[in-house]
Amino acid sequence: xxxxxxxxxxxxxxxxxxxxxxxxxxxxxxxxxxxxxxxxxxxxxxxxxxxxxxxxxxxxxxxxxxxxxxxxxxxxxxxxxxxxxxxxxxxxxxxxxxxxxxxxxxxxxxxxxxxxxxxxxxxxxxxxxxxxxxxxxxxxxxxxxxxxxxxxxxxxxxxxxxxxxxxxxxxxxxxxxxxxxxxxxxxxxxxxxxxxxxxxxxxxxxxxxxxxxxxxxxxxxxxxxxxxxxxxxxxxxxxxxxxxxxxxxxx
Ligand SMILES: NC(=O)c1ccc[n+]([C@@H]2O[C@H](COP(=O)([O-])OP(=O)(O)OC[C@H]3O[C@@H](n4cnc5c(N)ncnc54)[C@H](O)[C@@H]3O)[C@@H](O)[C@H]2O)c1
Numbered sequence: 001x002x003x004x005x006x007x008x009x010x011x012x013x014x015x016x017x018x019x020x021x022x023x024x025x026x027x028x029x030x031x032x033x034x035x036x037x038x039x040x041x042x043x044x045x046x047x048x049x050x051x052x053x054x055x056x057x058x059x060x061x062x063x064x065x066x067x068x069x070x071x072x073x074x075x076x077x078x079x080x081x082x083x084x085x086x087x088x089x090x091x092x093x094x095x096x097x098x099x100x101x102x103x104x105x106x107x108x109x110x111x112x113x114x115x116x117x118x119x120x121x122x123x124x125x126x127x128x129x130x131x132x133x134x135x136x137x138x139x140x141x142x143x144x145x146x147x148x149x150x151x152x153x154x155x156x157x158x159x160x161x162x163x164x165x166x167x168x169x170x171x172x173x174x175x176x177x178x179x180x181x182x183x184x185x186x187x188x189x190x191x192x193x194x195x196x197x198x199x200x201x202x203x204x205x206x207x208x209x210x211x212x213x214x215x216x217x218x219x220x221x222x223x224x225x226x227x228x229x230x231x232x233x234x235x236x237x238x239x240x241x242x243x244x245x246x247x248x249x250x251x
Contacts, residue, residue, distance in 0.1 A: 019187030183245025
């Protein structure tokens with residue numbers, strides 16, 4: 001068996017083809033886990049898998065049958081699921097008048113339904129076994145509102161409440177459920193879904209104006225916190241929403 005914080009642990013990471021999900025896959029593999037990467041972006045998933053040795057399952061986390069099937073397949077292959085990380089997410093940048101029904105449903109179906117479907121599928125195995133850990137991706141915008149990202153803020157508020165409520169439901173069974181609440185992280189999502197993508201200078205200005213630490217984070221700085229929450233190092237931590245935001249939420 002390999003050594004490391006997650007030695008021999010069976011982990012599933014959604015959204016593992018890009019950004020913080022991909023950084024989590026790398027961190028988990030380095031920590032000794034056997035990782036299945038779930039993403040709808042097949043090419044991106046295969047790139048990360050080639051680099052890390054993760055197993056790829058291509059699909060859409062907003063499809064409940066896919067979620068049940070992919071988790072059941074991991075358990076059938078490896079005998080259990082120890083860790084689930086829900087990193088898959090999408091954003092729509094608009095206030096209510098610029099958010100049509102499809103925009104709203106798309107954000108809710110991935111960010112909220114996807115977290116629920118994947119977690120439910122994993123908990124069906126973790127709860128009877130009496131062990132396991134789920135780490136969700138919330139956001140600083142799950143705790144406070146932000147202008148121009150209505151559906152996204154609503155979805156991340158729901159992720160924070162799913163995290164707390166599931167933690168209470170499963171604490172007695174020994175299954176822990178936590179979330180990270182990232183601030184502004186340097187990933188493809190940060191510049192996506194905008195009419196004019198921000199330049200490097202725009203992002204520096206944003207950091208200078210809004211982040212106490214005066215810089216964006218890199219994905220691996222969030223993945224380290226995910227690794228901690230997923231591991232036995234955090235064995236007395238459940239229902240926590242951990243900010244990884246360079247100090248924004250302290251203000
Ligand atoms: N980047 C930020 O500043 C920031 C801040 C706070 C929270 N977050 C959250 O962190 C998580 C990771 O974001 P990121 O910035 O790394 O984004 P990203 O866009 O780099 O990666 C998101 C991944 O999710 C996958 N995905 C999207 N919809 C999917 C679906 N229906 N089924 C399966 N996979 C799907 C994408 O293909 C992609 O690989 C997201 O939940 C995001 O909302 C990001």
